[in-house]
Amino acid sequence: MQQFRNRPFTARSVIGSTLLGAHPPVLPVGVLVRSGELFGISEGTIRVALSRMVHKQELVQEADGRYALTGRLLLRQERQEAGRRPELVPWLGHWTTALVVTTRRSATDRSALRGHMQRMRMRELREGVWVRPDNLRIARMTQSPVDDCLWATMRPETDPVELAAWLWDLDAWAAEADELRKELSRWRRRARRTAAAEALAPGFVLSAAVLRHFNADPLLPPELLPAGWPGGRLREEYEAFDVEFLGLWRSFMGREDAWDH
Numbered sequence: 001m002q003q004f005r006n007r008p009f010t011a012r013s014v015i016g017s018t019l020l021g022a023h024p025p026v027l028p029v030g031v032l033v034r035s036g037e038l039f040g041i042s043e044g045t046i047r048v049a050l051s052r053m054v055h056k057q058e059l060v061q062e063a064d065g066r067y068a069l070t071g072r073l074l075l076r077q078e079r080q081e082a083g084r085r086p087e088l089v090p091w092l093g094h095w096t097t098a099l100v101v102t103t104r105r106s107a108t109d110r111s112a113l114r115g116h117m118q119r120m121r122m123r124e125l126r127e128g129v130w131v132r133p134d135n136l137r138i139a140r141m142t143q144s145p146v147d148d149c150l151w152a153t154m155r156p157e158t159d160p161v162e163l164a165a166w167l168w169d170l171d172a173w174a175a176e177a178d179e180l181r182k183e184l185s186r187w188r189r190r191a192r193r194t195a196a197a198e199a200l201a202p203g204f205v206l207s208a209a210v211l212r213h214f215n216a217d218p219l220l221p222p223e224l225l226p227a228g229w230p231g232g233r234l235r236e237e238y239e240a241f242d243v244e245f246l247g248l249w250r251s252f253m254g255r256e257d258a259w260d261h
Helices: 011-018 031-039 041-055 072-083 107-119 158-168 172-192 196-216 231-253
Strands: 059-061 066-070 094-101 123-126 130-133 149-154
Touching: 011 031, 011 041, 011 066, 011 072, 011 130, 031 041, 041 059, 059 094, 066 072, 072 196, 094 107, 130 158, 172 196, 196 231
Parallel strands: none
Antiparallel strands: 059 066, 094 130, 094 149, 123 130
16 A cells, blocks of 8 residues: 555656646646655756657647646546546446457557557456446447447346456455545645645645546446445545645645646
């Protein structure tokens, strides 16, 4: 559980994480520089990283000098929000199914398809057969990066609870969610006793860890989840954490619009 706290933040990851938390994901360079200061990263290093990210088409520099997410990082924010505030639909027992029908595919095409399916929170039942319960709006988006899938719905005869448990490691996700909930509670207690600058860096890292965990949530129907599933509680506690974190953030930045939702 120490992994996310010990994970080093580079200039690029600080910039990316800061913009991923902004809505819309557009911020002035001064805010990004101040984010770097929390991790001992110099202004020059941040500016070099900004230039490189623009060159890689991860960011765009706007006319007023602000930087905005673009490309795959913008898509990552959309997926992050889908995990944080998922749009679920009632589940009627059906599963979305994608069958790979093209036999000759390049390694690039295979990788693109796999990434697309994972972003849709689907799992590979067997080679070339991807499935998930049909309860998530994103799972109804049937356009893949390569046109080599036949899409259908199925109702498996096997026990759907057992199938879900076989496809996803639900116990591992729940265990980490419980640990993150404890970390959120600890941070909130410490933040009330320390200066904003001291609380922000660990809060920044913790926020990124929770959002990554939301991305790993399969977002299954309640009928398929183990008893005591902590997904809803983690989301509620993260929202409370986020209110306090953003208050400290604005205080540290000295401006109300430093990071708006």
